[in-house]
Amino acid sequence: MNFFHSFRDEILKVLKTLENKGLLPEGLDYDKITTEPPRDPSHGDLATNAAMMLSKPAGKNPRELGELIADELKSVPFVESVSVAGPGFINLKLTPEFWYGQLIVILDKKLAFGDSTMGLGEKINLEYVSANPTGPIHAGHGRVAIVADVLATLLEKVGYRVLREYYVNDAGGQAEKLAKSTYLRYCEALGRDIGEIPEGYYPGDYLIAVGEALATRDGSKWLDLPEEQWLEPFREFAVNAMMTMIRNDLALMGITHEVFTSETELHRTNAVEEAIDFLKKRDLVYRGTLEAPKGKGVENWEPREQLLFRSTEFGDDSDRALQKANGSWTYFAGDIAYHYDKYRRGYAQMINVWGADHAGTVRRVTSAVKAITEGKGHLDVLLCQIVNFMENGKPFKMSKRSGNFIEVRDVIEKVGKDPYRFMMISRKSDAHLDFDFKKVLEQTKDNPIFYIQYAHARCHSVMRMASETFPDWDKSPARSFDQLTDEDELQLIKLLAGWPRQVEIAALAREPHRLCYYLYEIAAQFHMLWNKGKDNTLLRFILPQNRELTRARLAMLQAVAFVIGSGLQVFGITPVEEMRE
RNA sequence: GCGCCCGUAGCUCAAUUGGAUAGAGCAUCUGACUACGAAUCAGAAGGCUAGGGGUUCAAAUCCCUUCGGGCGCACCA
Numbered sequence: 001m002n003f004f005h006s007f008r009d010e011i012l013k014v015l016k017t018l019e020n021k022g023l024l025p026e027g028l029d030y031d032k033i034t035t036e037p038p039r040d041p042s043h044g045d046l047a048t049n050a051a052m053m054l055s056k057p058a059g060k061n062p063r064e065l066g067e068l069i070a071d072e073l074k075s076v077p078f079v080e081s082v083s084v085a086g087p088g089f090i091n092l093k094l095t096p097e098f099w100y101g102q103l104i105v106i107l108d109k110k111l112a113f114g115d116s117t118m119g120l121g122e123k124i125n126l127e128y129v130s131a132n133p134t135g136p137i138h139a140g141h142g143r144v145a146i147v148a149d150v151l152a153t154l155l156e157k158v159g160y161r162v163l164r165e166y167y168v169n170d171a172g173g174q175a176e177k178l179a180k181s182t183y184l185r186y187c188e189a190l191g192r193d194i195g196e197i198p199e200g201y202y203p204g205d206y207l208i209a210v211g212e213a214l215a216t217r218d219g220s221k222w223l224d225l226p227e228e229q230w231l232e233p234f235r236e237f238a239v240n241a242m243m244t245m246i247r248n249d250l251a252l253m254g255i256t257h258e259v260f261t262s263e264t265e266l267h268r269t270n271a272v273e274e275a276i277d278f279l280k281k282r283d284l285v286y287r288g289t290l291e292a293p294k295g296k297g298v299e300n301w302e303p304r305e306q307l308l309f310r311s312t313e314f315g316d317d318s319d320r321a322l323q324k325a326n327g328s329w330t331y332f333a334g335d336i337a338y339h340y341d342k343y344r345r346g347y348a349q350m351i352n353v354w355g356a357d358h359a360g361t362v363r364r365v366t367s368a369v370k371a372i373t374e375g376k377g378h379l380d381v382l383l384c385q386i387v388n389f390m391e392n393g394k395p396f397k398m399s400k401r402s403g404n405f406i407e408v409r410d411v412i413e414k415v416g417k418d419p420y421r422f423m424m425i426s427r428k429s430d431a432h433l434d435f436d437f438k439k440v441l442e443q444t445k446d447n448p449i450f451y452i453q454y455a456h457a458r459c460h461s462v463m464r465m466a467s468e469t470f471p472d473w474d475k476s477p478a479r480s481f482d483q484l485t486d487e488d489e490l491q492l493i494k495l496l497a498g499w500p501r502q503v504e505i506a507a508l509a510r511e512p513h514r515l516c517y518y519l520y521e522i523a524a525q526f527h528m529l530w531n532k533g534k535d536n537t538l539l540r541f542i543l544p545q546n547r548e549l550t551r552a553r554l555a556m557l558q559a560v561a562f563v564i565g566s567g568l569q570v571f572g573i574t575p576v577e578e579m580r581e
Numbered sequence: 582g583c584g585c586c587c588g589u590a591g592c593u594c595a596a597u598u599g600g601a602u603a604g605a606g607c608a609u610c611u612g613a614c615u616a617c618g619a620a621u622c623a624g625a626a627g628g629c630u631a632g633g634g635g636u637u638c639a640a641a642u643c644c645c646u647u648c649g650g651g652c653g654c655a656c657c658a
Contacts, residue, residue: 036597039604049600052638062638086601087638132658174658187591293583293654301655317584318655325656359585360653383586385651426595430586432651443620446593446607454620465617498597505597517595520605531622533612542617557617579620 002116002500003102004046007076007092008035010281011048014072023068028057037498044091045494052088055392061086062088090094099490100481102285102497106559107477111566114503119160125347127151129257133242134178135204137249138405140355141407143410143433146424146572148353149255150512151382151572158507163347164257167338170239171263172331178202178233178242183222184213186234190220210241249408251459254417266337272329273353275305275337275372276322284310284371290318309336314367332361336368343369343377350379351510359383382510384429390436415440418573422449425571426516443579445527448520452564453576455523458530459561460577462541466554469542471501477555484552486539493556496563503570512570519567 011033016022038047058065066084073090078098083091106113128148131141152162165405169175181202188194189212214222214237222230238448243260243579247261250256266272279285288308292301307323309332342350349367349390354362362381369379389396389406396406403572411420419440426448427433447452467475484490499518506514541553561575568575 034597034598034600039597039601043601047601052600055638089601169658243654266633288654304656306656321611321656323656329605330656331658356586358653358658361658378603383652431594432587444607445621448606450620451606454618458621478646501597509598514595514597517605524605527621528623530617531613531619534616534619534622537616540617556588579618 004035010076044093046092048088066487092550099493114500114566116158118158124349125163125342126351127165128353132169132174133239137408142408143424147429154507162261165259166257168262178238182238186214189215252412272337275340311364314370316363316367320364340368340372342374354383356383356385385432387433387435392438427513451524452519455526456564456575457579459557478551481552483549498562
């Protein structure tokens, strides 16, 4: 439970009381009243903007109104003191007993601390990766995959029901190129000399095995047949092989999708026609000619009458083509059908995570979702900026083993899954990210994942030591914390207690990176406290002469480990209890 | 040319989505190891939030504009 919510409720009760006393007009809008930690901890534990929000409609100046509210708040349980400050903030300081109570909550909830019912069980369809099934996953997809995967877990933690979905783009030209490239490799496997892989085909080594597998399965039966006979079976076989490879790559990252939807399948079941008909009936589709685009490519422009979707009615800059020159559906038409399909499967809330190179298509797809769900569905698109791979501060040179990109499996081989995952979510997703192969493995506080893991390991290390100091003692955590009176201890507990709020904020903003920073803060506060024990032996966690205080401090460390563990669980990272080597 | 994203300490990035004196780490300078792991900690210094204008009790955050960087721009996917 996020305690800021419960204190907000208390504040609203106080406002009601003031209404009843005739000190506040009735019917004021309380929606914009917030409770949040003050920026400066010396102001207190919790601040509200209530007086500032209500001063104008109440006809009182904020300080005066603040004093009124503050007076009433003094009798709220666990409130130690109240003050009005600055332009009219009301600051509450909470009693140590309140914080001890929070510690007990953490110890009871364990890794589930931070769970919330905020999402009310609402279903969310989260589509991510959806890389073309034409080769292994490259590192550009890696960030999208990991950010989205962490977001999925995060949304589940706050009470949404999330479906992780992958859209398989197995129709269209790219898949055809894949089939043709595979055919070349098939011929090669049967001893034909295929020479250089022609321009426009997929040259990667990974197709050699696919060609061989087909040769083994089917022998030479396709060898001299015309393209229209082998194209479809080759496409299907190659796509399946690619998807197996992609699933393996995703598994290396710790990612599993629950649903794979095939674009080809949508076409086969006439889902596209159905979706476009739906739009036609609402007069959102028409035949027309688009204006020539400005800038690059204008030379080749030919005006052409096409079937168009009125995305401008939903805020797009231009209407968008649904059919190609040859009359077949565009990718966009398929995408409309796909989102229609998601909606009809019961997902009014949808999130897509894309690479930033698709930024230009966000408008048209969100427009289409509005149209096809008649305003009842909602699509959020999260964009991930590119990752610059570096080694020791210098651009990383690609391996060229299988095309001109870094593969996800190469990254994992070099640094391991957990540091990779952490690094990918450590920055806001729409900001560029530098990934340095050297730095992610550095064992210094400059490297946040190490620093956080180290804090977790240290907690466990202390707990192990304590069992040696008190071999006979009760291992269940303490329930009484009156002896935890040091300011820095309380500060640590406050940070831990603030975790559920951070989780909710991160989920609402769809910004998992916030949690990285918060865990780092907790780790820093813990390391600081650990270090204080060197200057002042009374602050050491294990005090052989004071069993009860030791138990209280160990329970606090256990709580630190739970909160860090809770965060790492969201990240899909295994917490370590010992730093090896 | 148009659209979207971005611009915060020397460097890499935060900033509770409009809140109080804009914060961390690195690098720099000063200090702390007989230890529950010093792989760490304490302190100092560092800012006209790219520039200008506006909105209001309050702006790094919202609006307009200039400059600088990234991505995209019919029929691909």
